[in-house]
């Protein structure tokens with residue numbers, strides 16, 4: 577789950593990383609205080625989960641006389657289509673230099689990896705493309721509780737020693753918060769020392785419980801519902817609902833939809849041995865995706881029994897057409913049940929997908 581900047585900054589501060597003084601506002605009215613109470617210069621930052629926020633107009637500068645007016649402008653805007661519900665007003669730092677640091681996991685090496693660039697800031701992507709050696713990286717054993725000093729020196733090059741210390745503190749956050757990503761861009765030097773001017777933290781969804789996070793905000797209501805049933809479910813924006821069993825078969829169905837020029841509305845893997853009730857929940861869930869015009873059910877009966885699948889589809893009573901391809905255990909009986917109710921069945925996944933693409937135009 578992605579945290580917003582102000583949340584990530586609190587965790588960074590707990591590890592001793594310096595963050596600018598600031599206040600969070602979720603309503604324009606909350607900040608209508610006289611200009612004399614504001615610092616001379618501030619940065620006003622939309623708290624939205626959007627990459628390239630600064631370039632998209634989500635980070636505004638103001639002096640103390642213009643705080644309220646600038647904040648109002650930001651509250652009334654959308655950043656890359658996302659409405660601004662919270663803003664962070666911070667004392668503006670006197671930035672001397674912007675660095676980039678990011679910690680993630682190198683899945684090939686099965687180790688944490690730290691990326692560092694002397695030239696951080698909003699153009700980091702371009703910098704990384706243009707200059708191959710602009711970003712240095714080190715990885716090390718996950719059993720170490722600190723980044724080894726020699727690696728910090730190698731990583732940070734000529735940057736001041738306090739930068740190295742901050743990188744190590746960021747690594748502590750990364751470990752303690754079960755993060756998949758902990759990033760500061762820019763990590764800045766100022767006359768008062770080193771500060772995290774921005775903050776990014778993504779918590780591993782598998783660890784939300786342990787982190788005391790009850791609700792994964794990144795999931796849609798339907799994705800959360802699916803989690804309860806134990807379905808692997810991802811909502812997308814096409815019009816063809818997909819239900820399969822096994823990640824491979826379901827992915828192959830998505831690929832085929834794309835191949836024939838259609839757009840999938842979801843990925844739903846009911847898992848092995850699904851009974852009629854499970855299938856019913858799956859069909860209802862997918863039918864509830866607003867963009868769905870037709871549902872493709874592509875199931876292979878192994879331990880899953882196709883007659884159970886048929887009963888589930890019938891019980892769901894989806895308001896959109898359901899096109900079925902079932903094969904394997906008890907397929908005959910399943911087909912009989914479905915054809916009694918007038919469901920369309922085709923023999924191969926190629927045919928069901930083609931048909932669904934046709935239906936959705």
Ligand code: GDP
Nearest residue numbers: 619628629630668669671697698761762773774
């Ligand atoms: P992002 O676009 O979402 O990554 O937003 P950032 O929080 O990184 O801000 C974008 C840019 O605004 C930074 O790279 C800085 O150049 C600038 N910026 C942010 N905070 C400050 C600040 O306190 N002082 C100054 N001078 N510039 C800032």
Ligand code: MN
Nearest residue numbers: 761762774775
């Ligand atoms: Mn940034």
